[in-house]
Amino acid sequence: xxxxxNKAWLYLMPAILFLGVFMVYxxxxxxxxxxxxxxxxxxxxxxxxxxxxxxxxxxxxYFLQAVKNTFILVxxxxxxxxxxxxxxxxxxxxxxxxxxxxxxxxxxPYVTNTLAVGLVFMILFKKTPYTDGLINLxxxxxxxxxxxxxxxxxxxxxxxxxxxxxxxxxPFKILILTSALASVNxxxxxxxxxxxxxxxxxxxxxxxxxxxxxxFYLIITGFIGAFKAYSxxxxxxxxxxxxxxxxxxxxxxxxxxxxxGGGYPSYASSAAIILFAIVLTITCINLxxxxxxxxxxx
Amino acid sequence: MRKNIVSKAIVYTLLSVxxxxxxxxxxxxxxxxxxxxxxxxxxxxxxxxxxxxxxQNYIDAFTxxxxxxxxxxxxxxxxxxxxxxxxxIIPAAFAFARLNFKGKNILFxxxxxxxxxxxxxxxxxxxxxxxxxxxxxTFTGLILPSVTSxxxxxxxxxxxxxxxxxxxYAAKVDGTSDFRYLMRVMIPICxxxxxxxxxxxxxxxxxxxxxxxxxxxxxxxxxxxNGIQEIRENGFGRENVPAMMAAVVVISVPLIVLFLIFRKKxxxxxxxxxxxx
Amino acid sequence: MKVYLENLTKKFPxxxxxxxxxxxxxxxxxxxxxxxxxxxxxxxxxxxxTALNLICGLQKPTSGKIYFGDDDVTDxxxxxxxVGLVFQNYALYPHLTVRQNIIFPLENLKGKDKxxxxxxNEKALEIAKLVQIDQLMDRKPSELSGGQQxxxxxxxxLVKMPRVLLLDEPLSNLDARLRLQTREEIKRIQQxxxxxxxxxxxxxxxAMSISDMIVVMKDGVLQQIGKPQDVYDDPIxxxxxxxxxxxxxxxxxxxVRGGKLYVGNDxxxxxDTYDRKVYVGIRPEGFVLDANGPLHCKLGRVEVMGRDxxxxxxxxxxxxxxxxxxxxxNKLDLASDEVRFSVKPFKVDVFDKETEMRIHLGGANG
Numbered sequence: 001x002x003x004x005x006n007k008a009w010l011y012l013m014p015a016i017l018f019l020g021v022f023m024v025y026x027x028x029x030x031x032x033x034x035x036x037x038x039x040x041x042x043x044x045x046x047x048x049x050x051x052x053x054x055x056x057x058x059x060x061x062y063f064l065q066a067v068k069n070t071f072i073l074v075x076x077x078x079x080x081x082x083x084x085x086x087x088x089x090x091x092x093x094x095x096x097x098x099x100x101x102x103x104x105x106x107x108x109p110y111v112t113n114t115l116a117v118g119l120v121f122m123i124l125f126k127k128t129p130y131t132d133g134l135i136n137l138x139x140x141x142x143x144x145x146x147x148x149x150x151x152x153x154x155x156x157x158x159x160x161x162x163x164x165x166x167x168x169x170x171p172f173k174i175l176i177l178t179s180a181l182a183s184v185n186x187x188x189x190x191x192x193x194x195x196x197x198x199x200x201x202x203x204x205x206x207x208x209x210x211x212x213x214x215x216f217y218l219i220i221t222g223f224i225g226a227f228k229a230y231s232x233x234x235x236x237x238x239x240x241x242x243x244x245x246x247x248x249x250x251x252x253x254x255x256x257x258x259x260x261g262g263g264y265p266s267y268a269s270s271a272a273i274i275l276f277a278i279v280l281t282i283t284c285i286n287l288x289x290x291x292x293x294x295x296x297x298x
Numbered sequence: 299m300r301k302n303i304v305s306k307a308i309v310y311t312l313l314s315v316x317x318x319x320x321x322x323x324x325x326x327x328x329x330x331x332x333x334x335x336x337x338x339x340x341x342x343x344x345x346x347x348x349x350x351x352x353x354q355n356y357i358d359a360f361t362x363x364x365x366x367x368x369x370x371x372x373x374x375x376x377x378x379x380x381x382x383x384x385x386x387i388i389p390a391a392f393a394f395a396r397l398n399f400k401g402k403n404i405l406f407x408x409x410x411x412x413x414x415x416x417x418x419x420x421x422x423x424x425x426x427x428x429x430x431x432x433x434x435x436t437f438t439g440l441i442l443p444s445v446t447s448x449x450x451x452x453x454x455x456x457x458x459x460x461x462x463x464x465x466x467y468a469a470k471v472d473g474t475s476d477f478r479y480l481m482r483v484m485i486p487i488c489x490x491x492x493x494x495x496x497x498x499x500x501x502x503x504x505x506x507x508x509x510x511x512x513x514x515x516x517x518x519x520x521x522x523x524n525g526i527q528e529i530r531e532n533g534f535g536r537e538n539v540p541a542m543m544a545a546v547v548v549i550s551v552p553l554i555v556l557f558l559i560f561r562k563k564x565x566x567x568x569x570x571x572x573x574x575x
Numbered sequence: 576m577k578v579y580l581e582n583l584t585k586k587f588p589x590x591x592x593x594x595x596x597x598x599x600x601x602x603x604x605x606x607x608x609x610x611x612x613x614x615x616x617x618x619x620x621x622x623x624x625t626a627l628n629l630i631c632g633l634q635k636p637t638s639g640k641i642y643f644g645d646d647d648v649t650d651x652x653x654x655x656x657x658v659g660l661v662f663q664n665y666a667l668y669p670h671l672t673v674r675q676n677i678i679f680p681l682e683n684l685k686g687k688d689k690x691x692x693x694x695x696n697e698k699a700l701e702i703a704k705l706v707q708i709d710q711l712m713d714r715k716p717s718e719l720s721g722g723q724q725x726x727x728x729x730x731x732x733l734v735k736m737p738r739v740l741l742l743d744e745p746l747s748n749l750d751a752r753l754r755l756q757t758r759e760e761i762k763r764i765q766q767x768x769x770x771x772x773x774x775x776x777x778x779x780x781x782a783m784s785i786s787d788m789i790v791v792m793k794d795g796v797l798q799q800i801g802k803p804q805d806v807y808d809d810p811i812x813x814x815x816x817x818x819x820x821x822x823x824x825x826x827x828x829x830x831v832r833g834g835k836l837y838v839g840n841d842x843x844x845x846x847d848t849y850d851r852k853v854y855v856g857i858r859p860e861g862f863v864l865d866a867n868g869p870l871h872c873k874l875g876r877v878e879v880m881g882r883d884x885x886x887x888x889x890x891x892x893x894x895x896x897x898x899x900x901x902x903x904x905n906k907l908d909l910a911s912d913e914v915r916f917s918v919k920p921f922k923v924d925v926f927d928k929e930t931e932m933r934i935h936l937g938g939a940n941g
Contacts, residue, residue: 007476008399015390018446023412026423033422088316091309098310104558105317107565108324111557113505115523116546119530120323123330123539130339134326137343167319172568179569228418231507231523238531239511250418257425258512268422276419464666467633472680472735473654482679486670 033269053270062242063271066252072158073165073248074226081166082218085173090203092174093181103178110171118235121164125149125236150236157237157246165232169225173218180214181207212294220286227279230254249275327550331355331543338540355544364517365545368525375440375510375521376503380496382445388492390451392480395458396466406455412448417508425512435516443509450495453570457491458484494567497560504553522549576644576738576771578607578630583639585625599625601795603639607773607788612765614782614803615775617792618818623775624743626792630773631658631741643738654683656739659732659770663744665724667716667731674699674712677730684735702730706764722753729764740765742774746781758785779819783807791815808921813931816856816924822885822900824924827893829855836925836936839892843869843918846936852928859885861922862899864907868917872897877907888914 037052057063088106092099109117124134127148136146147153149160184207192202208215230250233241241247242255249271255261256268330338332351359365393399394406424443433439461484469479485492507523514520520528529545557564583603589596599622607613615623628634630641632653641649648656667676677699681690690698703709706726716724725745732740745761746754762785765772776782782789783803791798791806791814799811810816816824827838831853836846838855862870864886872888875896879885886899886907899916907914925934 004397005399008393008397008402011389011393011397012405014386015446015451018386018442019409019412019448021427022424022443022446023415023420026420026427027415029423030419084316088313091313094309095306095313102313102317103565104561105320107561108320108554108557110568111501111553111564112324112550113523113526113546113553115505115507115526116549117323117327119526119542119546120327123543124323124326128537131342131344134344167323170320175565175569224416228416234507234527239527253418253422254508254512257422265422265426272418272422276416279416462664462666464662464664465668468660468662468666468731469679470633471631471653471658471660472731473652473683474679475683478683483668483670487668489670 030269030272033266034273036266053266054274057267057270057274060267062247062255063249063252065242065245066247066249069158069161069246070227070229070248073162073229074223076162077165077169077226078219078222080162081169081173082215082222084166085170085177085218086215088170088174089177089181090207092178103174106174107171109168110175114168114231115235117168118164118232121160121167122150122236125160127152151244154245157244160236161233161246164236165226165229168232169222173222176214176218177211180211184210216286216290216294220283223282223286224279227275227282249278324550327543327546330540331547333540335538335540355538355540356548358538358541359544359548362541363525363529363545364520365525365529365548367518368520368522369548371519372504372521374437376500378437379441379444379503380499382441383447383450383499384492384496386446387451387454387495388480388485391454391458392476392484394451394455396480396484397476409448409451413452421509421512424509428513433513435514435519437519439513440510440519440521444503444506447499450499453495454488454491457488461487490563493560494563494570497556497564498567500556501553501564525549577609578739578771578773579642580605580607580630581640581642583626583629583641584637585622585629585634586637598622598795600629600636601797603797605790605797605800607771610769610771611787612762612785613771613773614786614789615773615792616779616782616789616818617777617798619777621792622795623777623792625795627660627741627743627773627775630739631660632656633660657735657737659735659737659740661725661728661732661740661742661745663747665716665728665748667724667727669716672713672715673703673708673719673727676716676727677703677734680731680735698734699730702734705733705767706730706760720753721749722757725749725757726760729761733764733768733770736768737770740768740770740772742772744776745774746776746778754781761785780821783819791818793818809933810856810924811933813854813856813926813933816926816933820858822859822898824856824858825895825897825899827855827857827890827895828928829853829893829925831925836923838870839890839895841869841871841890841892844920844923846925848925848934848936853934854926854928854931856924856926857897857918858922859898859900861919862886862897862901862916863919864901864905865915865917868915870897870916870918872914872916874912874914879903886914 034053035049035051037050092102092106095102125136126133127136127146127150132140132146133149135149140146147156149156188206188210189202192206197205228250229248233246233248233251237244237246239259241251242261247255253268253271253275256264256271329346329348332353332355333341333345333348334350334352334354337348337350394402394409428434428439428443431439433442465483466479469483474482505523506521507527510519510521510524511527514524517525517528526542526545526549529542580603583600584598585600587597587599601622603626615626617623625634629636632648632651632655636649639649640647643656653660668679671679674696678695681695681698684690700709700712703712706729708723708726708730711719711723711727716727719727725748729742729745732742742761746757749757758781761772761774774782774786786803788800789803789806790800793814799806799815801809806815807819810819813826817826830837830851831846831848832850834845834847835842836844836853836855843855870890872890875887875889877884877886880900880903882903883900884903884905884907886897886901888897888899889895890897897916925936926932927934
């Protein structure tokens with residue numbers, strides 16, 4: 001028995017080692033960083049211990065801008081993408097011919113490089129001296145006037161960011177909902193049809209409750225994912241997100257750590273912890289709300 | 299019957315519109331990548347087809363910027379990270395699924411609780427650690443923090459646990475060592491899951507941006523994501539959109555090909571618990 | 576190779592603080608003679624599989640010893656004991672072909688025992704011929720029927736020529752027809768190889784039909800060992816009597832009074848023992864239709880089984896249903912309400928009401 005114990009630890013050694021160095025230790029360290037006031041990464045010294053870093057971050061206009069951006073992004077993209085994905089999945093479930101083709105196409109964005117395709121979106125939306133860009137031409141066609149979505153007004157930039165974010169997160173949601181819909185036992189539908197239940201009633205009374213655990217899972221992961229938005233913004237607006245007023249909380253963390261405004265791991269840590277606290281709170285609220293509305297079969 | 303046809307038509311229209319939204323950026327990038335620099339800049343109204351396609355942009359993408367270098371870097375990074383990860387997670391999953399040892403349940407619970415820790419929280423210290431070890435701008439620094447995944451250990455452990463105990467006992471009666479049992483029985487039986495994990499990790503590596511950006515500032519170690527950002531901000535002298543698009547196509551093609559080959563596996567794998575990023 | 580178990584005991588610690596520890600195998604001592612086929616028999620949960628695991632070494636006994644021949648193997652790892660084990664669900668490696676499955680144990684051999692590829696193939700083919708699956712060598716287990724999988728499992732267990740072959744519920748995953756066929760097959764293979772074989776089953780018919788000896792267990796305690804017919808005819812206690820035989824033995828509340836054995840109000844035979852309350856067990860085939868017989872029953876129904884007929888009737892005073900099997904040649908008056916039986920004395924077993932142990936009546940047994 002003891003021999004097997006030793007063997008087991010040997011098998012686990014690499015994983016424990018890597019997780020210890022790159023996950024457990026950093027996790028503890030980030031809290032230490034966040035409390036060390038005036039930490040200087042060059043001299044590796046700090047003045048003292050306290051909550052100053054948090055206070056600094058919370059009063060930093062860039063951070064507040066990032067929080068505002070992130071919240072707007074979350075509030076818009078999570079419901080829009082989940083609702084749209086539900087609509088598309090229900091549509092997919094109701095057809096037979098071409099279904100696989102559509103599924104394949106819809107999944108494509110998942111396997112593409114966010115940065116690379118973001119560049120394409122930028123081109124489509126950007127207004128340059130040479131061209132107003134394709135999207136503006138469409139707006140013009142319907143009688144609107146051109147807007148610079150990339151360097152223009154705040155709401156326009158936010159709109160592009162939301163559009164791109166939805167585009168990026170849709171494949172995952174469609175996939176999950178499609179498989180959830182497929183796993184609903186066909187007998188329920190047949191039973192309901194025999195009873196003459198209307199399609200809408202079947203959807204709200206049978207389909208939705210049956211897939212509610214998965215739907216809820218998507219909402220939670222959607223919230224978490226949207227709160228961690230960063231590379232989508234970089235893809236559209238470049239690395240200097242503060243200047244573009246398009247920074248996100250995660251972006252703020254990295255900017256504090258590295259780059260032109262970087263070198264402040266303490267501020268970065270405080271911001272990261274604040275983000276973690278926000279995500280945790282939202283997830284808890286989600287869990288409480290779901291208790292009332294999610295139907296678990298088991 | 300008529301109502302049925304109308305509703306079907308609405309469904310197909312909806313799906314086709316979304317398919318168009320998904321596909322259009324891809325079409326646009328391929329299209330633009332074949333337009334000549336001059337032609338592109340004179341099109342105030344962008345043309346939806348090009349009558350004089352050119353491969354000059356692709357030549358530029360490989361000569362004017364070190365795209366080939368980014369590409370090789372990414373391949374090295376992806377292959378090494380994925381390979382090391384498999385070597386790390388397979389024995390760990392095996393130990394959790396098959397071996398008995400003191401503290402197994404506590405350790406496994408600890409492992410699971412690590413799944414909740416967001417990357418953003420630990421990346422700060424990792425950045426400092428790697429910097430202090432003077433591993434910036436090295437493959438070691440790029441690779442090491444990404445070689446374990448608690449989630450994949452969990453996924454694999456669950457799969458290993460599904461193998462009936464009797465196979466293990468049968469092997470034991472025949473004097474099979476644990477290691478041989480792992481290699482000859484467990485890994486072959488769980489190959490589908492291992493393949494899935496591998497593919498998901500490859501996708502993740504290929505698209506990783508944040509960590510490489512933090513850890514590399516020397517273009518000789520850029521991965522494709524950073525490369526594309528570099529190209530966008532400093533490449534090709536002036537804004538050469540067609541050349542940029544050529545680079546984007548080159549970067550996107552490998553994963554799309556991989557996806558089309560392993561379509562079913564990837565979709566099933568992601569449905570079982572992949573998330574973006 | 577004879578196998579000897581000495582005071583073998585296996586206790587499992589309790590799952591939680593409230594429940595007691597479980598004694599799966601309680602102080603076993605018996606000898607399995609060389610070259611015999613032994614059926615380890617008992618209801619589910621009686622510890623028979625644990626006993627098997629102790630013999631093959633997958634579990635370590637809490638106390639006691641196991642000998643193969645004169646070797647003490649108690650502390651040896653399974654692979655050092657030279658045992659072959661066939662699992663209930665066969666435990667074939669699903670990703671390997673039949674040939675690879677059979678060769679698998681041989682590939683574990685090290686040092687001087689190491690075999691070349693050709694030798695392995697030769698051995699595998701030889702054993703495959705013995706169990707008649709040599710035509711299926713390149714198939715995967717999923718492409719085989721249940722019976723064929725069973726043979727592959729046996730071949731894999733035999734390929735190293737074990738000193739002892741162990742089979743855990745070998746027939747329970749087969750359908751009824753295959754079961755009959757396969758149990759003959761197991762008997763044939765055992766006789767051909769002469770390997771001491773122990774198999775575990777909960778099916779008494781299966782155990783009785785092919786075993787040289789059966790071992791009956793209950794709640795971790797050994798009840799009786801012996802040749803199948805001996806155990807059937809001469810059960811040591813009520814449990815063994817009830818466990819063996821289909822249809823099962825009829826059990827009545829009875830009484831010994833003044834040297835006579837009573838069932839209800841009917842005195843069915845002489846009983847050479849002191850007066851007490853007893854259980855009377857009468858095998859279904861122990862009844863004889865007899866117009867003047869001592870046992871009065873109300874006729875229930877008659878089930879025709881071809882060669883025999885089964886008569887279900889009721890003895891009102893004993894409040895007991897009587898299931899008897901009599902030859903179809905007997906003429907039965909179906910119009911009559913009453914049926915009367917006499918009994919064959921050697922088919923009657925009497926058990927003490929308190930201890931449920933068998934009371935041997937003088938001269939009653941054949």
